[in-house]
Amino acid sequence: MPAASLQYDCRSSTDWYALSARHDAFRLRWDQPTGRGWEACYRLAPGLWLRTLDLEQASGCLPAWIPGNHLTLAAMLDGTTCLEAPEGAAFELSGDRLLCSHRRQGTAFRDHCLEPGRYLMVLLILDPERLRQPPFGLTADDLAAFAPGIDDERCLPLDTALHRCLRDMVSPPVDPRRLPLYLQAKSSEFLCLLLSSPTLVSPAPRVAPRDRQALEAARRRLLADLARPPRLTELSRDIGMSESKLKQRFREYHGQSLSDCLHQARLREAERLLGDDRLSIARVAEALGYEHPANFTTAFKREFGLTPRDYRKRQRLAP
Template structure:
């Protein structure tokens, strides 16, 4: 069911984990390159592919779609072609990606009666057209990121893990489809340049690295080279949340993970994640999840 792989080539080393969930294939990989270069990939499988770029910048050309995409870490899309041929150019020395492959018939079964966008996408898939769900790649916001981390760090085994992977794969489908609908409703993009987009992604990464001791807005702005107005508005546009709201989400989901997977007390977790008091943490946790931290510990 789990298949870890380490592959070393002339351009670097890729560490990959693949999970088999009956016909669904789930994968997570980190590639550490030794130089900026390009390489090709191909497949003859007839599947629908979810692609999540979690970290790093890269471009890839997709022969079946006759398109080249220039991507910055923190993006997602869903694509279909009967087999694919791509060429990838890495723009950073580390690239982290996550992917899910749905058999064509199973994906259509899940989506043929969904919203209009997914129904049209399913119709194109049934006609075996090469197609991307959205011409605009979505941003990996907090809800999507949390599901990705839950899969990567899943502690379940056996049939329970299969159910977990299936449920989370469908959850990602729903979250991605909703993200594209929200993006289509935005009439004007505030963050237009690639440089500013990279800086907004850097803000997210900085928050993730310093959840327990987060920098204030002034420090973040100085670190990434944006003024506070552009920082706040650009972050809200990209991740559909404020900087403080995103930080709160990350803290509470991390706390939930600690309660499930470690023996740390709620008080220890609250201090580790930067809460002023355990009571403050308890109140925030109950507001978010509807239960107390101890309830998670007592009912895993």
């Protein structure tokens, strides 16, 4: 797989798929009212593609197209967007979720940018049969637990390890000559981490449209203010669902509990805030809703293996 030196202008949402039949690596230049930037595409192995879409000042509704007979895994690393399926189901992506889509035929989605500005999406597109081959070797039952049903979508939590793995693919710290090998290794690492997730212990739940809307609203409400999240009683009242049902269905649908969802979102935001040297560690802790900085330090070190102070020092030294 060569570096993506071939360049083309993007004219439609299906350009990348047409070019993938002819090239193993290429870039598409976006210059549209909805966003300007670059899309990079790499064939990492037979039946496995990596796409990154990096736009500045994205806004409005972007075209999105998902190929048929493949699993598409999509995550936002910067920005917030909402992918709307033709059937009307909508999935908000903002850095803490991975959308898994399995379509029988190529399908056009509507991609609504919820916050104008930087837009960075990473997608892995793979033939499900690829997961039945080494190094994964999944069985049919394994695939049923991992993949949504045909013509359906499923959201999974994107924990910090998975998030960092995707970040490494977007900003690979290697010589360009080693890029193909690096991306192949990172994609395998990502899939192995994902397949080892405790979330994948049962088939994807079938959720009624009304409950799906309520559970999406519950997540948005929970993460709207990380410093002052709503109590369970408030959240239950706001979305019109009993507390016990909310806790159970939230875990089934989102793949994690309410508290784990909030915890992971706080840690991802902590990484971003620690990049601003003007903010003290105590101020970062306060902005994330930690009553004491020591509690923040303990939670951060448990997740990243470094204290916030040491993490900040390492980031300063990074190339």
